Amino acid sequence: xxxxxxxxxxxxxxxxxxxxxxxxxxxxxxxxxxxxxxxxxxxxxxxxxxxxxxxxxxxxxxxxxxxxxxxxxxxxxxxxxxxxxxxxxxxxxxxxxxxxxxxxxxxxxxxxxxxxxxxx
Numbered sequence: 001x002x003x004x005x006x007x008x009x010x011x012x013x014x015x016x017x018x019x020x021x022x023x024x025x026x027x028x029x030x031x032x033x034x035x036x037x038x039x040x041x042x043x044x045x046x047x048x049x050x051x052x053x054x055x056x057x058x059x060x061x062x063x064x065x066x067x068x069x070x071x072x073x074x075x076x077x078x079x080x081x082x083x084x085x086x087x088x089x090x091x092x093x094x095x096x097x098x099x100x101x102x103x104x105x106x107x108x109x110x111x112x113x114x115x116x117x118x119x120x
Contacts, residue, residue, distance in 0.1 A: 006047055007089035008110055012054035012066055014095025016075070025055075025062025028069045040078040042107055049080045049089075057084035 014020045019030025040050055052070065056062030063082065070076040086092050091110050 007049045007051060007087070008043055008091045008093065009051040009053055009087050009089050011086070011092075011094035012052050012056065015093050016052060017069065020095060022056065025057075025059045026065040028056075028065050032073050032075070037073070037075060039106060040075055043110070044078040046107070048110070050078050051087055051089065052079050052082045053084065053086050054082075055084060057082060 010016050013022065013030070014033075016033060016036055017028060017030035018033055019028055022028070043050055052066065054062065054066050056066055063084075067076065067082055070079060070082070086094075093110075
């Protein structure tokens with residue numbers, strides 16, 4: 001499958017915000033994951049489309065809360081869309097697959113993953 005643009009999707013809870021569990025979609029108390037702003041900025045500058053997804057966004061209140069949180073933490077400017085489900089794209093990042101790697105390594109891994117999808 002070949003994608004028109006380089007796209008990376010981030011699960012909101014655990015990959016963008018440190019909050020992982022929630023009782024109410026509009027209750028977000030988590031802080032930013034360390035280094036996420038720099039990662040978003042680097043991806044954006046190198047031509048990636050950044051998508052944030054969260055089950056919270058299935059409800060309007062949750063969508064508003066996620067969007068507001070991204071605005072408060074100066075991340076919305078890098079984000080193309082906020083949606084309720086993981087989209088089909090070259091790379092999907094969630095808290096279960098993010099390892100403690102440095103920023104350069106993360107960029108390399110995302111680029112390598114994107115190239116593998118383009119070759120198929």
